[in-house]
Amino acid sequence: MAVPCHSHNDYWRRVPLFDALHWGCIGVEADVWHFDDELYVGHNLASLTANRTFGSLYIDPLVKLLDSMNPSTEFTEATGHGVFDVDPDQTLVLLVDFKTNGRDTFLAVSQQLESLREKGYLSFWDGSKVNSRAVTVVGTGKTPFHMVVSNTTYRDIFxxxxxxxxxxxxxxxxxxxxxxxxxxxxxxxxxxxxxxxxxxxxxxxxxxxxxxxxxxxxxxxxxxxxxxxxxxxxxxxxxxxxxxxxxxxxxxxxxxxxxxxxxxxxxxxxxxxxxxxxxxxxxxxxxMLNVDDLRAAAVEDWKRRTHD
Structure with missing residues (x-):
């Protein structure tokens, strides 16, 4: 079941992305740092490691997951399914917090999104309306607004x-x-x-x-x-x-x-x-609830009276 919660600092989870999906969260957050033509994910410079990249933690797993949700077999040619089997129309918000120079980071993020873009998995604005798809990418932090709006006929980073x-x-x-x-x-x-x-x-x-x-x-x-x-x-x-x-x-x-x-x-x-x-x-x-305790949000613990 999809739950209106955003997995704050999702990359700190035991299994980034999938822990959030397990609890039904419809939003995850990745802090990205652009160095040497790569995007590393972490809360600060001291937490960055070579194997924790935007591609390995988010892009590649999402492509693999969405490919499995939209199979091409002798029985079907599935399209338009999101990450939630019980709610295939629900988009997953991928909030990308730009930690380094806006322009260079923006170009690198856009380039790495290509594997999702080419398969039609990204929500986009076509010049007149928004077309919701499996993943909606939102830029925050040092995201350069002028680059978001530079293309007047197509946008897939909001x-x-x-x-x-x-x-x-x-x-x-x-x-x-x-x-x-x-x-x-x-x-x-x-x-x-x-x-x-x-x-x-x-x-x-x-x-x-x-x-x-x-x-x-x-x-x-x-x-x-x-x-x-x-x-x-x-x-x-x-x-x-x-x-x-x-x-x-x-x-x-x-x-x-x-x-x-x-x-x-x-x-x-x-x-x-x-x-x-x-x-x-x-x-x-x-x-959207911005949460650290995914379970509490998912089971709607917040709707019950709690005594500390």
């Missing part, structure tokens, strides 16, 4: 858009109507200056674009932001009215653009707080 830049006024402000604002600061539902500036300027993972209007389904797939930096600390296990306004305003702006909402850097401990935040985000319209 951008991780800056969710914090999409905040819109909620229809009914919780903070403005709630006189017991708890730990909220400022007046009404106004945003912190740093978030409001981001909303006005449209700055995200890279600075080579000018406006939030640059992001829609033709250029982007995810709209992501750090929960810790945009929403802040959660005191006494409850989000304040003002924090809820920020969440709802950001989700509203992303949905209007047709993008999938993902918050990273969410609280992981205590478990009761983690589960509460997961529950609130999904209830408010987030599309």
């Amino acid at each position: 951008f991780d858009a800056p969710l914090k830049a999409f905040w819109e006024h909620p229809k009914n402000s919780i903070a403005a109507s709630n006189s017991n604002g708890g730990h909220r600061a400022g007046n009404g539902a106004s945003l912190p200056a740093s978030i409001e500036a981001a909303s006005n300027q449209g700055k995200g993972a890279t600075d080579d674009f000018a406006s939030p209007n640059a992001f829609d389904t033709s250029t982007s797939y995810y709209a992501s932001t750090s929960f810790a930096s945009t929403i802040g600390s959660v005191w006494r296990g409850h989000l304040t009215p003002r924090q809820m306004d920020i969440i709802r305003g950001q989700i509203r702006g992303a949905k209007r653009r047709g993008l999938k909402v993902r918050y990273w850097d969410t609280p992981s401990w205590p478990v009761s707080l983690r589960n509460h935040i997961w529950h609130v985000l999904m209830k408010e319209g987030a599309d």
Whole structure:
């Protein structure tokens, strides 16, 4: 069964990619470093090894898996099946976090995707609409936005858009109507200056674009932001009215653009707080849980009350 969870730092798993697929996660993350015409996968330079490459951990296994899901035999000529047998139409999001120079890394990633591209396994934009396929590639980190959009008729690497830049006024402000604002600061539902500036300027993972209007389904797939930096600390296990306004305003702006909402850097401990935040985000319209504990997300542990 496919589960709306993103395997954070997937390359740290005992078996990268396959552990996530085992639990039904529809998103995995690979941090890539470009050196000597190769793409190495790891959280930092000290963790890189010669045998842990983008190709060996992700591209080659995906090609092999998808070939097995789309066999050509005397009985059938299967096409269009994704990685999940019980949900063949579900795409797998491969989030590629560019850790090195944007241009060179982008070209290397695009080149290594060719084995998936040539078999029709990559989601793509054809100049007028998005065609969903088995794997959807999303670039984040130092991904150069101008290279993502350089081809005006075909794109199969999408951008991780800056969710914090999409905040819109909620229809009914919780903070403005709630006189017991708890730990909220400022007046009404106004945003912190740093978030409001981001909303006005449209700055995200890279600075080579000018406006939030640059992001829609033709250029982007995810709209992501750090929960810790945009929403802040959660005191006494409850989000304040003002924090809820920020969440709802950001989700509203992303949905209007047709993008999938993902918050990273969410609280992981205590478990009761983690589960509460997961529950609130999904209830408010987030599309993907950014998780370290795959089992907890897969068995929907976050829907149950937990005592730490």
